[in-house]
Amino acid sequence: MPDRVSELHAELCKTLGSAIRIEILNALRGGEKTVGELSAALRVRQPNVSQHLAVLRQRGVVTTRKEGANIYYGVSNPKITQACELMKQVLVEQLKEGVELTRLTGPARR
Amino acid sequence: MPDRVSELHAELCKTLGSAIRIEILNALRGGEKTVGELSAALRVRQPNVSQHLAVLRQRGVVTTRKEGANIYYGVSNPKITQACELMKQVLVEQLKEGVELTRLTGPARR
DNA sequence: ACAGGATATTCGCATATACGCATCCACTTA
DNA sequence: TAAGTGGATGCGTATATGCGAATATCCTGT
Numbered sequence: 001m002p003d004r005v006s007e008l009h010a011e012l013c014k015t016l017g018s019a020i021r022i023e024i025l026n027a028l029r030g031g032e033k034t035v036g037e038l039s040a041a042l043r044v045r046q047p048n049v050s051q052h053l054a055v056l057r058q059r060g061v062v063t064t065r066k067e068g069a070n071i072y073y074g075v076s077n078p079k080i081t082q083a084c085e086l087m088k089q090v091l092v093e094q095l096k097e098g099v100e101l102t103r104l105t106g107p108a109r110r
Numbered sequence: 111m112p113d114r115v116s117e118l119h120a121e122l123c124k125t126l127g128s129a130i131r132i133e134i135l136n137a138l139r140g141g142e143k144t145v146g147e148l149s150a151a152l153r154v155r156q157p158n159v160s161q162h163l164a165v166l167r168q169r170g171v172v173t174t175r176k177e178g179a180n181i182y183y184g185v186s187n188p189k190i191t192q193a194c195e196l197m198k199q200v201l202v203e204q205l206k207e208g209v210e211l212t213r214l215t216g217p218a219r220r
Numbered sequence: 221a222c223a224g225g226a227t228a229t230t231c232g233c234a235t236a237t238a239c240g241c242a243t244c245c246a247c248t249t250a
Numbered sequence: 251t252a253a254g255t256g257g258a259t260g261c262g263t264a265t266a267t268g269c270g271a272a273t274a275t276c277c278t279g280t
Contacts, residue, residue: 128238130238155239157239157240157241157242158239158240161239176247178247179246179247179248
């Protein structure tokens with residue numbers, strides 16, 4: 001039975017488990033951006049971007065700053081970007097060694 | 111529209127988005143373990159553990175090694191553990207500064 | 221106060237995920 | 251080869267997630 005901390009930990013990780021949210025975080029590496037800018041940059045409809053931003057907000061992954069009619073979003077903790085980067089490195093290394101083989105051959109054969 | 115790499119990246123991150131899988135990875139920090147050992151350590155039913163291990167396998171997060179009647183599981187890439195650790199640090203920092211406030215007050219007030 | 225741009229929220233639906241239970245498969249030992 | 255153990259898989263169901271469409275809210279300028 002998983003404990004409370006593991007559940008929070010998993011919730012936080014789950015936040016990165018969406019291609020659009022990953023791209024939002026990538027886009028925010030260059031600094032704060034408004035919802036409209038993100039929507040345009042990722043070519044994703046605004047309500048959809050807002051939904052993903054809401055998820056990121058709930059987990060405390062991004063911060064908001066209001067300026068006039070716009071709302072600027074930014075990454076709340078650089079460690080999130082670091083973790084994200086590490087995962088990407090893992091992915092790259094996997095692709096290099098063709099993990100496909102493992103994926104397709106399934107579980108340990110006996 | 112998210113590109114292919116972001117989708118793979120997200121898929122990989124999604125793998126960490128389960129409390130049980132987080133605990134499996136934590137348990138594997140101490141070295142390889144069999145399904146039975148994991149099941150006992152986490153107090154989770156064996157089929158359920160197997161299901162989660164299957165997910166971790168498909169994403170190439172864990173490796174398997176057969177020894178006799180047992181199958182030993184291990185983390186495939188230490189960077190995964192590192193990323194996991196970074197996320198936990200983020201979580202701890204969040205708790206320290208009581209992110210609850212932000213979570214409850216919702217989006218940017220105007 | 222009104223119009224319009226920027227962002228958030230609600231709803232409905234389609235799809236994905238987690239779990240328990242039962243069962244099946246592989247390996248070992250007798 | 252039969253029995254037992256370790257592990258994987260299939261099925262049914264409950265719950266969660268993602269998306270589009272429509273709508274609501276807030277802000278600025280007039």
